[in-house]
Amino acid sequence: MGTSTAVSGDQNQTSASAPHRSEALSPSSPCVVFPDDAPLRLESGQHLAPLSIAYETYGTLNAAKSNAILVCHALTGDQYAASNHPVTGKPGWWDALIGPGKPVDTDRFFIICPNILGGCMGSTGPVSLNPKTGKPYGLDFPVITIGDMVDAQVRLIDHLGIDQLFSVIGGSMGGMQVLEWAARQKKRVATAIPIATAPWHSAQNIAFHEVGRQAVMADPDWRGGNYHDAGIVPKNGLAVARMAAHITYLSEKALQGKFGRNLQDRAARSFSFDADFKIESYLRHQGSTFVDRFDANSYLYITRAMDYFDLETAHGGKLANAFVGTTTQFCVVSFTSDWLYPTRDSKAIVHALNAVAANVSFVEIESDKGHDAFLLDEPEFHATVRGFLGAAATKRGLA
Amino acid sequence: MGTSTAVSGDQNQTSASAPHRSEALSPSSPCVVFPDDAPLRLESGQHLAPLSIAYETYGTLNAAKSNAILVCHALTGDQYAASNHPVTGKPGWWDALIGPGKPVDTDRFFIICPNILGGCMGSTGPVSLNPKTGKPYGLDFPVITIGDMVDAQVRLIDHLGIDQLFSVIGGSMGGMQVLEWAARQKKRVATAIPIATAPWHSAQNIAFHEVGRQAVMADPDWRGGNYHDAGIVPKNGLAVARMAAHITYLSEKALQGKFGRNLQDRAARSFSFDADFKIESYLRHQGSTFVDRFDANSYLYITRAMDYFDLETAHGGKLANAFVGTTTQFCVVSFTSDWLYPTRDSKAIVHALNAVAANVSFVEIESDKGHDAFLLDEPEFHATVRGFLGAAATKRGLA
Numbered sequence: 001m002g003t004s005t006a007v008s009g010d011q012n013q014t015s016a017s018a019p020h021r022s023e024a025l026s027p028s029s030p031c032v033v034f035p036d037d038a039p040l041r042l043e044s045g046q047h048l049a050p051l052s053i054a055y056e057t058y059g060t061l062n063a064a065k066s067n068a069i070l071v072c073h074a075l076t077g078d079q080y081a082a083s084n085h086p087v088t089g090k091p092g093w094w095d096a097l098i099g100p101g102k103p104v105d106t107d108r109f110f111i112i113c114p115n116i117l118g119g120c121m122g123s124t125g126p127v128s129l130n131p132k133t134g135k136p137y138g139l140d141f142p143v144i145t146i147g148d149m150v151d152a153q154v155r156l157i158d159h160l161g162i163d164q165l166f167s168v169i170g171g172s173m174g175g176m177q178v179l180e181w182a183a184r185q186k187k188r189v190a191t192a193i194p195i196a197t198a199p200w201h202s203a204q205n206i207a208f209h210e211v212g213r214q215a216v217m218a219d220p221d222w223r224g225g226n227y228h229d230a231g232i233v234p235k236n237g238l239a240v241a242r243m244a245a246h247i248t249y250l251s252e253k254a255l256q257g258k259f260g261r262n263l264q265d266r267a268a269r270s271f272s273f274d275a276d277f278k279i280e281s282y283l284r285h286q287g288s289t290f291v292d293r294f295d296a297n298s299y300l301y302i303t304r305a306m307d308y309f310d311l312e313t314a315h316g317g318k319l320a321n322a323f324v325g326t327t328t329q330f331c332v333v334s335f336t337s338d339w340l341y342p343t344r345d346s347k348a349i350v351h352a353l354n355a356v357a358a359n360v361s362f363v364e365i366e367s368d369k370g371h372d373a374f375l376l377d378e379p380e381f382h383a384t385v386r387g388f389l390g391a392a393a394t395k396r397g398l399a
Numbered sequence: 400m401g402t403s404t405a406v407s408g409d410q411n412q413t414s415a416s417a418p419h420r421s422e423a424l425s426p427s428s429p430c431v432v433f434p435d436d437a438p439l440r441l442e443s444g445q446h447l448a449p450l451s452i453a454y455e456t457y458g459t460l461n462a463a464k465s466n467a468i469l470v471c472h473a474l475t476g477d478q479y480a481a482s483n484h485p486v487t488g489k490p491g492w493w494d495a496l497i498g499p500g501k502p503v504d505t506d507r508f509f510i511i512c513p514n515i516l517g518g519c520m521g522s523t524g525p526v527s528l529n530p531k532t533g534k535p536y537g538l539d540f541p542v543i544t545i546g547d548m549v550d551a552q553v554r555l556i557d558h559l560g561i562d563q564l565f566s567v568i569g570g571s572m573g574g575m576q577v578l579e580w581a582a583r584q585k586k587r588v589a590t591a592i593p594i595a596t597a598p599w600h601s602a603q604n605i606a607f608h609e610v611g612r613q614a615v616m617a618d619p620d621w622r623g624g625n626y627h628d629a630g631i632v633p634k635n636g637l638a639v640a641r642m643a644a645h646i647t648y649l650s651e652k653a654l655q656g657k658f659g660r661n662l663q664d665r666a667a668r669s670f671s672f673d674a675d676f677k678i679e680s681y682l683r684h685q686g687s688t689f690v691d692r693f694d695a696n697s698y699l700y701i702t703r704a705m706d707y708f709d710l711e712t713a714h715g716g717k718l719a720n721a722f723v724g725t726t727t728q729f730c731v732v733s734f735t736s737d738w739l740y741p742t743r744d745s746k747a748i749v750h751a752l753n754a755v756a757a758n759v760s761f762v763e764i765e766s767d768k769g770h771d772a773f774l775l776d777e778p779e780f781h782a783t784v785r786g787f788l789g790a791a792a793t794k795r796g797l798a
Contacts, residue, residue: 044670143670203654203678204646210679211642213672214686218635220619236617243610244643247603252738255602261709269707271443271542273612273699277706279602280609287613300672307676308668310660339651 019292020087020120021228025129027054027115027122028086029079032159036131040117040152046142050131053156054122055114058082058098059106061162067398068162069104069389070153071113072170072177075245075302076294078121081113082106087293096377103386108393109166116177117152118144118302120295124152127228127295138297139225146173146309150180157188164188166398167389171195171374172341173302176309179349182330183311183322191392193385195333196374198345199319199352200310205340208248209303212241216296225297238296239287246286251337251370255279319348320355330360331388333374333381340371361388418691419486419519420627424528426453426514426521427485428478431558435530439516439551445541449530452555453521454513457481457497458505460561466797467561468503468788469552470512471569471576474644474701475693477520480512481505486692495776502785507792508565515576516551517543517701519694523551526627526694537696538624545572545708549579556587563587565797566788570594570773571740572701575708578748581729582710582721590791592784594732595773597744598718598751599709604739607647608702611640615695624696637695638686645685650736650769654678718747719754729759730787732773732780739770760787 031054034040039049056079061068071081071094082098084091098104098111115123118141126141133140157165168181168189175197182192198205216222219237227233250258259279263269266276275281315321330353334346343364353360365381367373373381430453433439438448455478460467470480470493481497483490497503497510514522517540525540532539556564567580567588574596581591597604615621618636626632649657658678662668665675674680714720729752733745742763752759764780766772772780 046670139672143672200660202651203658203660203676204651206660206676207642207646207654207678207682210674210676210682211639211646214642214683215614215617215639217672218614218618218639240610240614240617240639243606243613247606247610252601252603255606259602261599261602261605261712271445273538273542273616273703275609277602277605277609279606283606283609284613304672313660 020294021127023086023122024120024127024295029054029056029122031122032156034155042142042148043145044142048124048142051152051155052122052124052128053114053152055079055112055156056081056083058111059109061110065162066166067108068110068112068165069167069169070157070165071111072168072174073113073116074172074174075306078119079113079115093375097382097385103382104169104389108398114153114156117149118298118305120298126297126301136228141301143304144301145305146176147180147184149305150177150184154185164190167191167193169193172197172371173306176306179311182326182328186326186328189328190396191329193331193333193388194349196335196338196341196371198341199349200312201307206307208244209307211244213300213303215240216300222296233291234296235291238291238299241299242290243283243287246283248340249370249372251339251368253337253368254370319352323353323356323358326356326358329392330358332360332362333384334364335367335373336364337368338371338373419693420526422485422521423519423526423694428453428455428521430521431555433554441541441547442544443541447523447541450551450554451521451523451527452513452551454478454511454555455480455482457510458508460509464561465565466507467509467511467564468566468568469556469564470510471567471573472512472515473571473573474705477518478512478514492774496781496784502781503568503788507798513552513555516548517697517704519697525696525700535627540700542703543700544704545575546579546583548704549576549583553584563589566590566592568592571596571770572705575705578710581725581727585725585727588727589795590728592730592732592787593748595734595737595740595770597740598748599711600706605706607643608706610643612699612702614639615699621695632690633695634690637690637698640698641689642682642686645682647739648769648771650738650767652736652767653769718751722752722755722757725755725757728791729757731759731761732783733763734766734772735763736767737770737772
């Protein structure tokens with residue numbers, strides 16, 4: 001096995017084709033590179049090398065290395081959970097949750113947030129250069145799974161010399177990684193908080209992802225995945241994919257309350273195809289800003305990994321088998337208005353954990369904000385995370 | 400006012416750009432043309448002439464012309480409610496409901512089903528030739544409303560010499576037309592059955608339509624709406640729009656029950672972007688077959704009309720005002736698992752009708768088939784329609 005090397009990225013192969021491209025090849029954050037002689041074996045049977053994992057940390061690792069929390073991000077998230085995004089300049093996506101004195105307290109814990117395998121902010125993904133060709137992988141990148149993402153994160157945790165994570169936390173696809181960590185690395189996960197997630201991807205979830213992928217692939221600028229060569233990005237297709245996905249992130253009630261049938265900057269219908277309604281304007285904005293910070297091929301690969309996620313089938317058709325022998329303490333969180341990963345999905349996780357007599361608490365948060373609630377300032381949710389981590393830390397003798 | 404002329408379509412301007420194009424310009428069904436000197440005044444203030452309304456009929460109009468039922472179709476429907484589709488060859492979309500001895504009994508009633516204004520099966524729409532240019536309207540076609548569709552249908556009913564319709568029936572957007580008929584033509588509608596519909600389009604409904612429109616407009620083959628000139632159609636964009644919409648037509652439970660995570664013609668995941676899952680294969684099929692029978696610009700105009708539909712705002716902010724003075728007998732039908740137009744939307748209609756002491760019955764059908772239930776063989780739904788029409792006909796002395 002080779003020696004991993006910490007780099008800060010100086011590959012120089014940046015391109016003007018998209019603002020995020022330079023971050024993919026040369027991230028602003030720390031990045032560890034595992035060399036060619038230590039390939040990552042993927043679920044598909046393929047091997048990937050070299051492997052880069054870009055990550056951010058917040059807080060300080062204690063001498064016993066016992067206060068580390070791994071934060072796993074969702075589909076379009078990245079390592080900048082609690083720091084400004086290098087492309088958009090916006091605060092971290094979990095800035096409300098992570099920081100000094102916040103529910104995930106950086107005065108107490110050492111938080112590690114890696115960009116996932118397949119991502120586009122510095123970890124190896126389809127934008128990365130294929131060592132065989134010197135060009136971006138594109139569709140030559142192997143199809144990956146949530147388990148592969150976790151195996152790549154294990155490399156990072158090994159590199160940081162951490163034996164056991166005090167906690168693994170994540171929402172949505174981040175929650176799927178939490179479940180895979182708990183299933184694959186039973187001794188290395190003291191506590192786990194899977195939030196607004198599911199043990200498998202439903203037909204409806206797959207359907208929405210397939211619409212998004214077809215939208216990207218229908219864009220002639222996608223060019224079979226080789227758009228980087230041409231210095232372009234399939235922005236129209238990716239924007240449509242983002243718009244469709246965004247509908248699933250909000251509850252019907254939240255959409256109605258936030259936008260209703262209100263018109264955008266006009267007193268009456270225009271009798272045209274302008275964005276007459278606020279909801280149209282909002283979606284168009286979501287679509288158009290997304291393409292500046294995200295890679296279209298990464299979107300294809302990550303949605304595919306989510307569709308492939310089925311912890312039950314992977315464990316002989318019995319979800320509880322995934323957790324046999326677990327000593328992890330779980331806190332499962334769902335939101336009442338989340339129709340992407342509804343409470344019944346979280347309950348399936350809880351039932352499986354109960355079946356193996358795991359230590360599990362379950363909290364369903366009353367919220368009308370839909371799936372996105374896990375990213376927002378939901379006091380009851382924050383109190384739940386703060387309380388669970390605080391009690392578990394005290395129990396484990398953490399300062 | 401000019402004289403309407405019945406034609407069977409011989410304009411000869413057909414094109415190979417899409418199989419449905421010839422039907423748009425020269426429909427297989429009867430078609431009535433209202434000439435230039437009888438323009439239709441639209442809600443936008445614009446005027447449309449000439450106006451063609453293509454329609455099918457089933458059964459026989461009695462001597463008193465008192466047994467006529469107008470059937471209003473939904474977004475992607477057409478006049479072929481109970482006869483084979485001239486492009487696809489498939490049975491009519493409401494073949495289960497309309498026919499001899501069926502709930503809408505052609506032995507007893509005379510059924511009229513017009514293609515809507517803005518449609519692409521022979522009624523005037525964006526595929527029609529603009530008399531000013533001799534070319535298809537494209538985006539020069541005026542933006543229309545559900546009310547405009549109804550006003551165009553009124554012309555047809557006048558042409559057929561029918562004073563009062565025994566019933567106006569429709570599901571989804573067809574139900575919106577039913578409501579507009581009841582509001583605009585109070586004396587001409589004896590009974591009305593709005594099914595799986597709403598008195599206004601919600602933010603979530605608008606959002607899904609906007610995604611579809613952006614998918615169409617993002618397709619370079621759309622060419623600003625002038626694709627017919629180039630002999631092409633924006634099939635990729637329209638297919639994506641159809642796929643996204645199709646998800647909303649089925650309930651989550653129906654998708655899970657019908658497809659679940661089942662694989663399509665394979666034993667294991669392919670680790671590729673093939674249609675591994677049955678749900679992916681199904682959606683791709685829905686998208687690719689749709690483009691052969693539907694016009695992309697019609698899709699834009701009709702979804703826009705639906706988004707603009709808000710019977711409450713149109714009546715001074717009070718829905719009940721739409722029905723003041725009504726003598727129509729209503730039967731409002733919803734389906735439990737319909738999340739596109741959920742039961743609460745139907746209840747809003749019922750409450751408004753109650754507020755003006757209208758004669759209304761309301762039936763919520765238990766079904767796990769989602770919005771599409773109104774097109775399917777749902778015994779309780781069919782029994783409801785049969786019972787309501789039968790009792791009303793007997794009451795009115797129809798044979």
